[in-house]
Amino acid sequence: MASKAISKAWYKEMCVYQIWCRSFKDGNGDGIGDLAGVREKLPYIKSLGVDAIWFSPLYKSPQADYGYDISDYRDINPEYGTLEEFRQLLDEAHSMGLKVIMDLVVNHTSDQHEWFLESRKGADNPYHDYYFWRKGRAPGKAPNNWLSTFAGPGWSYDEDLDEWFLHIFTPQQPDLNHDNPKVREEVKDIMRYWLDMGVDGFREDVITYISKKDGLPNGFPIPVACGMEHYDFGPNLEKYLTEYRREVLDNYDCVTIGEAPMITPKKALRLIGEGPDKLLDMVIPFDHMSCDGFLINWIPVKFNLKKLKKCYANWQKTLYGKGWNMLYIENHDQPRIVSRYGSELYRAESAKMLAAAYMLQSGTAFVYQGQEIGMTNLHLQSLDEYVDFQTISTTALMKRLLHLSDKTLVKIASKASRDNSRSPVQWTGGKNAGFTTADDAWFRVNPNYPEINVEKDEKDPDSVLNFYKKLIAFRKDNPLVIYGDYKEHYRSNKRMFCYERRYGDERLLVVCSFSDIPVRFNAPEGFDLSDGECVLNNYPDPIIIENGFALKPYETRVYRFRA
Numbered sequence: 220m221a222s223k224a225i226s227k228a229w230y231k232e233m234c235v236y237q238i239w240c241r242s243f244k245d246g247n248g249d250g251i252g253d254l255a256g257v258r259e260k261l262p263y264i265k266s267l268g269v270d271a272i273w274f275s276p277l278y279k280s281p282q283a284d285y286g287y288d289i290s291d292y293r294d295i296n297p298e299y300g301t302l303e304e305f306r307q308l309l310d311e312a313h314s315m316g317l318k319v320i321m322d323l324v325v326n327h328t329s330d331q332h333e334w335f336l337e338s339r340k341g342a343d344n345p346y347h348d349y350y351f352w353r354k355g356r357a358p359g360k361a362p363n364n365w366l367s368t369f370a371g372p373g374w375s376y377d378e379d380l381d382e383w384f385l386h387i388f389t390p391q392q393p394d395l396n397h398d399n400p401k402v403r404e405e406v407k408d409i410m411r412y413w414l415d416m417g418v419d420g421f422r423e424d425v426i427t428y429i430s431k432k433d434g435l436p437n438g439f440p441i442p443v444a445c446g447m448e449h450y451d452f453g454p455n456l457e458k459y460l461t462e463y464r465r466e467v468l469d470n471y472d473c474v475t476i477g478e479a480p481m482i483t484p485k486k487a488l489r490l491i492g493e494g495p496d497k498l499l500d501m502v503i504p505f506d507h508m509s510c511d512g513f514l515i516n517w518i519p520v521k522f523n524l525k526k527l528k529k530c531y532a533n534w535q536k537t538l539y540g541k542g543w544n545m546l547y548i549e550n551h552d553q554p555r556i557v558s559r560y561g562s563e564l565y566r567a568e569s570a571k572m573l574a575a576a577y578m579l580q581s582g583t584a585f586v587y588q589g590q591e592i593g594m595t596n597l598h599l600q601s602l603d604e605y606v607d608f609q610t611i612s613t614t615a616l617m618k619r620l621l622h623l624s625d626k627t628l629v630k631i632a633s634k635a636s637r638d639n640s641r642s643p644v645q646w647t648g649g650k651n652a653g654f655t656t657a658d659d660a661w662f663r664v665n666p667n668y669p670e671i672n673v674e675k676d677e678k679d680p681d682s683v684l685n686f687y688k689k690l691i692a693f694r695k696d697n698p699l700v701i702y703g704d705y706k707e708h709y710r711s712n713k714r715m716f717c718y719e720r721r722y723g724d725e726r727l728l729v730v731c732s733f734s735d736i737p738v739r740f741n742a743p744e745g746f747d748l749s750d751g752e753c754v755l756n757n758y759p760d761p762i763i764i765e766n767g768f769a770l771k772p773y774e775t776r777v778y779r780f781r782a
């Protein structure tokens with residue numbers, strides 16, 4: 220069978236491991252994850268079979284948004300280590316064959332960045348126009364009605380200046396004005412600084428927000444997407460991205476992955492369409508992460524498999540041969556997937572099934588720290604224990620507007636909060652899960668660590684961790700997984716996900732149950748299971764009757780067929 224020609228590239232074949240440093244591993248015993256901890260765990264990361272590390276921001280930052288508020292783009296957060304240590308880490312990673320991708324957060328800075336401190340000094344300060352400073356519409360009234368995606372207004376008032384500044388995220392994250400050519404020069408310099416040091420690319424934070432509508436007009440009076448619609452995909456986005464690509468990125472062999480809330484595959488092709496005008500290598504999609512909720516999942520609903528399958532098919536089909544997919548099911552902004560699309564009761568089974576379901580699609584695969592051992596949500600029992608700004612502000616707003624009780628809010632936060640995935644990585648069954656030798660970790664360790672930890676999984680050939688290793692190795696050894704096309708079967712089935720990949724004369728059939736009750740699976744037309752080789756599974760072999768079998772709770776089986 221012929222496959223459409225598809226161009227090959229190193230970044231397409233990667234599996235990337237994401238590190239959120241604060242909770243990865245504490246190397247110096249102060250309770251906070253750091254670069255020493257990462258260096259200690261490089262052999263572990265390598266043992267997963269991954270090709271690259273993406274670091275969530277490691278830069279100097281007051282940590283109002285855990286590093287996404289940067290006060291110095293050219294230095295490392297002292298809690299994590301020094302620049303010198305980062306250079307060593309970079310060398311070590313490279314010598315082990317691991318690439319290093321940095322987070323580039325240039326939609327906004329910290330309010331402690333010297334540019335912002337300068338800009339506050341007055342309209343004639345050269346840095347004033349680095350940000351969006353505006354007069355109010357009337358006393359006490361912000362310049363427009365834009366909202367922060369983190370609940371609340373998008374503007375804060377400065378009394379001394381009698382002006383407001385725009386912040387799409389926390390009030391400690393003022394938005395940078397990319398319309399100012401000086402700001403764009405700064406961005407290019409930051410990129411060059413890290414690329415010259417040897418980093419292999421960037422994950423670009425909310426990059427689709429960097430261009431704001433001319434004149435900052437009022438948006439819809441009612442938030443349609445938590446305010447995002449007010450500043451998404453602005454008029455000069457492509458112009459600025461072209462500038463960054465032509466003047467900087469094109470001069471390096473690097474990869475770029477743009478975070479793009481609300482993006483659709485069709486719109487994505489404007490940024491990642493292959494050809495001379497390509498602006499980014501991949502975008503980070505969001506729709507597949509909202510199959511169990513609305514409004515950034517703060518209105519939780521029952522998980523809807525059909526919705527998930529629709530998202531997957533849309534991305535796989537629209538991009539095939541035209542752009543490249545970025546595959547993920549967890550990151551530092553998403554609660555743990557087992558607790559969402561899987562089942563804590565069938566934890567190991569569902570963790571493995573979910574891994575097969577997304578990682579065998581076409582694209583570059585990302586794995587978030589702890590995902591590979593099937594870590595679960597933290598389920599904090601009191602609102603006071605949450606530390607994430609988005610959680611604190613969103614629960615406060617819901618309380619005010621909807622008069623919800625604390626009990627209800629705790630229930631919602633225990634599903635929706637980003638803190639669920641920010642608890643320390645569970646390395647061992649020992650004190651603090653082996654994360655730190657300090658009395659206390661900076662943030663609560665999930666009490667299930669004696670059951671769920673790396674040490675335990677390493678010893679068990681059937682563990683979630685060993686399944687991930689097999690899966691990552693399988694992807695690497697089989698161009699079919701990377702470059703094959705995608706065809707879905709049984710689209711309307713609400714409990715089962717089944718798809719086929721094709722490349723040359725090879726085919727792969729991926730079967731996944733998203734159900735806790737048995738589901739009958741019949742091989743689709745053209746597949747004879749007795750000809751297939753089962754290459755991955757999370758249960759012992761089933762009894763095959765009439766070219767099919769009963770899938771057990773969260774079972775996955777992957778068959779390879781060779782012509």
Ligand code: GLC
Nearest residue numbers: 284287324388424425551552
């Ligand atoms: C991105 C980051 C998130 C951060 C936000 C503001 O969505 O992934 O963690 O809070 O941008 O920088």
Ligand code: CA
Nearest residue numbers: 247249251253
């Ligand atoms: Ca530390």
